[in-house]
Amino acid sequence: MTKSSSKNNSNVILELKNITKTYATGTNCFTALDNVSLKIHQGEFVSITGPSGSGKSTLMHIVGLLDNPTSGEVLLNGKNISRLKEHQLAQIRNVTLGFVFQQFNLLAKTSSLENVLLPLLYSDVPKNVRHQMGIEMLIKVGLENKASNTPAQLSGGQQQRVAIARALINNPQIILADEPTGNLDSKSGAEVMKFFHQLNEKEGRTIIFVTHDMDLAKQANRTIIIKDGKILEEK
Amino acid sequence: MLKPSFSDLLRSSFRSILKNKSRTILTSLGIIIGVTSVILLTSIGNGLKNYVTQQFDALGANSIFISPGKIFNDNGGFSQSSMTTAMTTSFTQKDFNLLNRKLKNTIIMPVNAAYADIKSSYAIKKTTEIDGSTEEYGKSNNVVPSDGNGHWFTNEENDKKTPVVVLGYKIAQTLFPKSTAIGKKVIIKGKTLKVIGVVDQKGASMGGPSVDDAVYAPFSVVSDLAGNDNINTFVVKAPNKDLIASTKKEITKVMLEKYDSDAFSVFDSSQLLSSINSIISVLTIALTGIAAISLVVGGVGIMNIMLVSVTERTREIGLRKAIGAYPRAILIQFLIEAVILSCFGGLVGVILGSLGTVAINSFFPAKITISSILLAFGVSSAVGIIFGVAPARKASKLSPIEALRYE
Structure with missing residues (x-):
């Protein structure tokens, strides 16, 4: 993969312009992100890392349209989405973004297949093709024989693969992962990272993941180190 | 969508x-x-x-009742003072004659009641109401025994004070558990009366007086049993349903000649029913x-x-x-x-x-x-x-x- 600096602006899928996020905690004001600007290009594999409280999660939430910046603009495919209404943001999250969480966030007592199909509930995908799409996603993550198992019947690594299948079902442009290996043993964690690499290299998917683990962060093609709400350096 | x-x-x-x-x-x-x-x-x-x-349907259509006391208040509900008045006053034979004279095309049935024990050779029924009336009452109130169960008393039997009774289904069973009551004797207040009919079973009651528990006798016979010839109620049969209202007006007019408006009530079953x-x-x-x-x-x-x-x-x-x-x-x-x-x-x-x-x-x-x-x-x-x-x-x-x- 080529580095971001070599890409031209036409490939920019996501751009943050002068993003500041402050939280009011009582009488104090805490700045989580301080005038951050960032461009993510189509097909990049980006890690965001930094110490605890550095603002990496806040950055991830703003990129994932789960949180609004206090000031600044977020451009997705060149379109400013900072001022969109909640239901419009929900639609973008549904179609354009795929989330993978540290805690997996699968619905308990619900089969793997139904967990994978969950985003389709909120999409325009016709009902008659949903089941087949879910099965194909489970095949992709190697869990086709676990379609009817509930999360409690799966290992941590398997649960995270179900979560990845769920993130992929709507064929999103960007996969966002927040500490995706944080709750996994090293072997399962490595498998998940390998899977992300495959998605990036074979399918050209844009992947952004947050980790506090520097070694893991280095596996990405581009690493953004953040500290005290500012981008310290990019590698 | x-x-x-x-x-x-x-x-x-x-x-x-x-x-x-x-x-x-x-x-x-x-x-x-x-x-x-x-x-x-x-x-x-x-x-x-x-x-x-x-129950009201069973009372018969086109029936108008004349009762002592003011039963209804002006709003169509029951008057609070009605019950005491109704129980302490009654009409007389003169009222009956007056109504008969003034009202045309109607059948007027006087109703009275006596309370006494009824004895048969098998059983005794304590403090029972014996209703007295005329031949027309049976038909009007749908209590004429069906074929094979005897007959309702006639006006001739009333005039002659013939000691006869018609029993409700249940009371007949109580007094004569082993055989038919018809033709048997009952003793009321020391007088012997002959059972001439048993009313068909009318079904369950809610605890109030039921036809199955009723005892009927000619008006004159009940007067003797009660010791007076007071009339508790008049049942007036209007010629048809459309004439109920005008008949009621007519009755009221006649009754006002003798009584205050508070002393009597004229009502039909639909009025009572709606109340x-x-x-x-x-x-x-x-x-x-x-x-x-x-x-x-x-x-x-x-x-x-x-x-x-x-x-x-x-x-x-x-x-x-x-x-x-x-x-x-x-x-x-x-x-x-x-x-x-x-x-x-x-x-x-x-x-x-x-x-x-x-x-x-x-x-x-x-x-x-x-x-x-x-x-x-x-x-x-x-x-x-x-x-x-x-x-x-x-x-x-x-x-x-x-x-x-x-x-």
Whole structure:
């Protein structure tokens, strides 16, 4: 993969312009992100890392349209989405973004297949093709024989693969992962990272993941180190 | 277009509810109790109305009653002072003659009563009301024995004071358990009377006087038994239904010649029926209203559990929002869950209420109606919507970030 600096602006899928996020905690004001600007290009594999409280999660939430910046603009495919209404943001999250969480966030007592199909509930995908799409996603993550198992019947690594299948079902442009290996043993964690690499290299998917683990962060093609709400350096 | 589709939302809500079966049943219990009581009470009210209507139908159409005392107040309800007046005064033979003279094309039947023990060779029936009247009374009140069960007394028997009685079905069974009563003798106040007929069985009563327990004798015979020839009531048969109103006016005019307007009442069965029915309606509405309070309590129970559910499922709500659920989709989902809980309660309540009505009907008049079912079910669904809104709104307004972070 080529580095971001070599890409031209036409490939920019996501751009943050002068993003500041402050939280009011009582009488104090805490700045989580301080005038951050960032461009993510189509097909990049980006890690965001930094110490605890550095603002990496806040950055991830703003990129994932789960949180609004206090000031600044977020451009997705060149379109400013900072001022969109909640239901419009929900639609973008549904179609354009795929989330993978540290805690997996699968619905308990619900089969793997139904967990994978969950985003389709909120999409325009016709009902008659949903089941087949879910099965194909489970095949992709190697869990086709676990379609009817509930999360409690799966290992941590398997649960995270179900979560990845769920993130992929709507064929999103960007996969966002927040500490995706944080709750996994090293072997399962490595498998998940390998899977992300495959998605990036074979399918050209844009992947952004947050980790506090520097070694893991280095596996990405581009690493953004953040500290005290500012981008310290990019590698 | 609604996303998710209504069927998807319904399925998803059902699944969430079925994950906690015992909680679902306990949550719905308030609604179940409320709907069951509402249905049972309205059924009893309807049953009573039906029963009263049937009883009045049995009194015969076109009948007008003249009673001592003011029975109705100006609003169509019963007058408070009526009962004492009605029980202490009565009409006389002169009134009968006056009415007979003045009213044309009507049949006037005087009714009196005596209270005494009735003895047969087998049994004794303590303090029984013996109603006295004329030949026409039997037909007018639909109490003429059918073929094979003897006959009703004639005016000739009345004129001659022939000591005869007609017994109700049940009292005949009591006095003559082993054989037919017809032709047998009964002794009332030391006088021997011959049973000339037994009225056909009329069915269960609610504890009031029933035709099955009645004893009838010619007016003159009852006068002798009572020791006076007072007349308790006149039953006047109007020529046809359309003439009831004008006949009543005529009677009132005649009676006012002799009595104050407060001293007597002229009414027909429909008037009495509507008064009784209005009392039953008020009672039914009042009792149903009390029962409906439990529906509100049930609604609060549902709201409580839905709020607990929203808290328990905060992370799920956060996840759904992260993967594309817009606030209204979350709101509708939780609202549907609340409505399913209350409708489930409503449905079980309707079933229990219906079964209860059938059970009650075996010993007390009760009749279920579609309108009471629809009302109870509709109110329970409305309770679900009303009490489901607050938790559903809370869920829909959760911030996805905070919801995902919730432990």
